[in-house]
Amino acid sequence: MGITATLPTALTGISDWADTELSDEGVRRVGLVHAELNSVALLLYAASLRARRRDRRLSGTLLALAGATVLGFSGYLGGHMSYVRGVGVNQTAFDPGPPQWTAVLDSTELGDGQLHGTDAEDAPVLLVRHNGGLYAIHNRCSHRGCLLSEGELEGAVITCPCHGSQFDVRDGTLVRGPATTGQPLLDVRETNGHIEVRTATRG
Numbered sequence: 676m677g678i679t680a681t682l683p684t685a686l687t688g689i690s691d692w693a694d695t696e697l698s699d700e701g702v703r704r705v706g707l708v709h710a711e712l713n714s715v716a717l718l719l720y721a722a723s724l725r726a727r728r729r730d731r732r733l734s735g736t737l738l739a740l741a742g743a744t745v746l747g748f749s750g751y752l753g754g755h756m757s758y759v760r761g762v763g764v765n766q767t768a769f770d771p772g773p774p775q776w777t778a779v780l781d782s783t784e785l786g787d788g789q790l791h792g793t794d795a796e797d798a799p800v801l802l803v804r805h806n807g808g809l810y811a812i813h814n815r816c817s818h819r820g821c822l823l824s825e826g827e828l829e830g831a832v833i834t835c836p837c838h839g840s841q842f843d844v845r846d847g848t849l850v851r852g853p854a855t856t857g858q859p860l861l862d863v864r865e866t867n868g869h870i871e872v873r874t875a876t877r878g
């Protein structure tokens with residue numbers, strides 16, 4: 676079963692690895708070592724299966740143990756990439772935005788059909804005026820962290836400049852992947868000639 680699962684597992688890994696070009700080279704090297712170790716483990720398990728079919732049970736068991744050892748180390752590297760280097764995690768998860776209203780732009784600087792990228796405390800925010808409405812969503816793409824403000828706005832849909840994920844700026848919902856989650860929405864208002872945002876209080 677493990678050998679059968681290799682192909683889809685490798686395909687998802689290659690997809691993740693291919694999208695790490697924005698990270699440093701160290702991440703890509705760790706990814707390559709991870710893939711090579713997985714390949715070695717696959718060969719060991721295939722050899723184990725072959726040995727068992729020929730009734731060489733001891734060889735089969737030892738080969739499987741060697742495969743599990745290699746796979747364990749490879750899994751450690753995979754965890755390192757996700758949990759330490761942040762590959763494949765939701766890039767918007769850790770900076771939800773300011774809890775209080777925070778002025779981020781003069782109202783006059785954002786016309787209808789325009790977008791603007793700014794920061795509210797540590798959170799990057801995308802402001803958009805569309806059909807008279809004013810909207811604010813997280814500016815860092817949930818997929819691999821590119822800034823949506825550098826993408827293209829068409830109607831109410833923003834397209835990420837890196838891999839083409841699309842989001843509805845009115846509520847942050849995901850329109851098209853490869854991102855798997857939408858963008859967090861922020862509350863937004865205009866007061867005394869300023870656009871202000873805060874972490875969304877509505878569901």
Ligand code: FES
Pocket residue numbers: 816817818819820821835836837838839840852853854
């Ligand atoms: S960073 Fe990949 S689609 Fe936005």
